[in-house]
Amino acid sequence: MRNLNLDQVQTLIAIADLGTFAAAAQALHLAPPTISLHVKELESRMQTHLVARGRRQAELTPAGRALVQEGRKLLAASDDLIDVVRLRAAGGDGLVKVGVSAGVGMQRLPLMLDALRRRNPRVELKLEAVGSAEAMQRLQAATLDVGIVASPQPAVARVALMPWRNDPMVALVPASWEAPETVTPEWLSTRRWASFAPGTQMHGLIAAWFGQAGFNPRPFLTLSYPGALKALATANQSAAILPLDEVDDQQRTPEVLIRPLSPPLMRPMAVAYRSSPTPNEAMTAVLEVLAEFST
Template structure:
């Protein structure tokens, strides 16, 4: 079988989106016979009927639906590749795909992006919210360039891990609670508290903190976004266990109080990037900014 023609694939996707050959021709600035020829050649190439031509609408066959679903991703990848080539040819630095786990501070991230924009305006960051385990797999597969992940992670030959930050965890409590100076597992366990969702390593970190005291309480609520956890405490619904960096903006807010944990709990994070090929100048710029915001800066 010959390779797919992307122009023909784009024509099929346009028909799927717009419903008729005529509408697809108009949207793609093609003559109607050209649209028909694209579909005929695509069906011949794949030896499969892709479109049923009705009186008013064109409908995809099951084979056509599969091709459109996967073809959208192929067209996006092709567009991304073309943009990368054009950026390199014009001297612009390029696109860097960065995976960010739920535990990364929503206060710290904008500061890092601002620093990168001022230093390397030619670098475009494409952020993706992705769990640490998925980020490691995607780095190895080459669909991410850099990721901020929870530590530790199992080492792989494709990915390099560098310790980044070890942020203290704290309890964000409603202001009305009569709380001790430091929050212990025994004090918090019988009360309403919220933390990160079970799919995150942050959840395991908190569970281990309770487990060391012989306690295994279930959270009142488990969420994936730090901002939502903060909102619960501000609304006097429950306590939230979060990195100190995430709640610094709440330090002088009358609705909540911040307490350190006893025993202390630290959230370690690492920066991960692909070992091969060597980092491009754009990726190197991102890694340099991340280093400046790490513990060792």
């Protein structure tokens, strides 16, 4: 039985992403007849139509969409395999894939990377931006090695959790608002404030902070990245509740004020990692560096 041709799978993914055979040909630097041949051979291999015919825009059939969805995973695994082989050929110890959520402070991450590079230059880190729930699923599926996740998390087979950090949350407020020395749910509920996207740990934490005080205000805007929330406060558009380490770079910014919350709000985080099979030397090195940044 013939195996799938990954170049042909990549062609179908390009068609799905770009909308036409011509655009896929241009992006992949292939002749248009080659694009058509790739699709024809894939369809022959699958014994089904993958692209609907007779349409100006290329529209995938349900089978085509399924192949694209799973094909992306195949291409990612292929890239990882190439990275591992190249790393070993260069004398490296291994590649460790780490999932990092948007709530992890970008001020701290470069320090962790630098510490790993100095201590274990033969270990290569591949960072991926993933939410906590997705990270746990991918750890179980062995497509991630380590994840920095919200805590607590439901127990998952072959995945271990170790407490990592418990960071205080603060309010980042436009300076023109003349905010009180401590920000309460009552005060903030009457102002414009932005929050993390629904379904994230941060969104739930902030909603619970308001709820425990008897308030249920609707955020002015929800966004996925701390940097965007900080920009809104700097532009005098809204307040935001963020981890303290995320706003360290705003300490001397005249456009904003950093205020503690009352009652206090903490953001607990954990390091999740694949515990079976036993972590190799490269994974152990990464876990040791993360442990150093737990306080």
